[in-house]
Amino acid sequence: MPSLQAARSLLGVRLVHHTAAGRRSGRIVEVEAYIGTEDQASHARFGRTNRNAVMFGPAGRAYVYLVYGMYDCLNVVTETAGHPAALLIRAVEPVDGTDQMRDARLARALRRAGATAATAERIRRLPVHALATGPGLVTAALGIDRSDNERDLCDPQSPLRLEVRPANERAPLVVATPRIGIGYAAEPWRSHAWRFIDASSPTVSGRDTAGGC
DNA sequence: GCAAAGATTTGCT
DNA sequence: GCAAATCTTTGCC
Numbered sequence: 001m002p003s004l005q006a007a008r009s010l011l012g013v014r015l016v017h018h019t020a021a022g023r024r025s026g027r028i029v030e031v032e033a034y035i036g037t038e039d040q041a042s043h044a045r046f047g048r049t050n051r052n053a054v055m056f057g058p059a060g061r062a063y064v065y066l067v068y069g070m071y072d073c074l075n076v077v078t079e080t081a082g083h084p085a086a087l088l089i090r091a092v093e094p095v096d097g098t099d100q101m102r103d104a105r106l107a108r109a110l111r112r113a114g115a116t117a118a119t120a121e122r123i124r125r126l127p128v129h130a131l132a133t134g135p136g137l138v139t140a141a142l143g144i145d146r147s148d149n150e151r152d153l154c155d156p157q158s159p160l161r162l163e164v165r166p167a168n169e170r171a172p173l174v175v176a177t178p179r180i181g182i183g184y185a186a187e188p189w190r191s192h193a194w195r196f197i198d199a200s201s202p203t204v205s206g207r208d209t210a211g212g213c
Numbered sequence: 214g215c216a217a218a219g220a221t222t223t224g225c226t
Numbered sequence: 227g228c229a230a231a232t233c234t235t236t237g238c239c
Binding site for chain 1 (some may be wrong): 230232235237
């Protein structure tokens with residue numbers, strides 16, 4: 001399936017993680033597409049490297065990388081083998097295991113140097129819908145890290161997997177906008193509306209949700 | 214080998 | 227609203 005179509009289809013899908021602590025899951029409400037070696041915002045722009053190798057493999061696998069030396073980001077690989085592409089999951093609306101997500105957010109935040117009591121208090125007061133509003137926060141809340149790289153997200157037996165949107169659930173209101181945090185990329189890649197959000201969800205990261213189609 | 218930058222988040226001015 | 231925190235990957239000498 002083409003990556004932009006896959007990105008739209010991913011909205012509303014459940015991201016599920018089973019650990020010793022139990023089941024955590026969330027409804028995907030924000031994704032970004034990174035497509036091909038020509039995309040000057042993609043990790044694949046320098047060709048195949050040790051880090052991005054999984055992007056060159058078959059669709060449905062997890063690509064997890066460390067960004068800014070601090071946060072892990074989760075992607076779903078798309079396109080056929082040999083065509084590097086992935087969808088960055090930027091936000092999910094928590095469904096199952098919300099207490100566990102809050103605990104994980106707290107534990108992660110307090111590990112940081114310079115962490116303050118005010119930060120811990122802020123996380124304790126966060127509404128459930130704001131527990132995973134950002135790519136680094138999705139992995140923090142769900143307990144995903146680089147050891148999950150290359151996992152098959154389409155395998156129903158996998159501890160980290162995708163599950164289809166429940167049939168009785170409302171369909172997402174899909175809006176497309178430019179991608180976030182890629183100011184280093186040249187045009188036209190910087191301006192492509194390859195970020196997709198469910199505009200009907202209270203859970204969306206970033207500020208500019210307007211200007212889409 | 215070394216320097217620089219990065220698909221982010223938090224804290225302080 | 228800006229800069230720090232933090233470390234892997236990439237590019238160049």
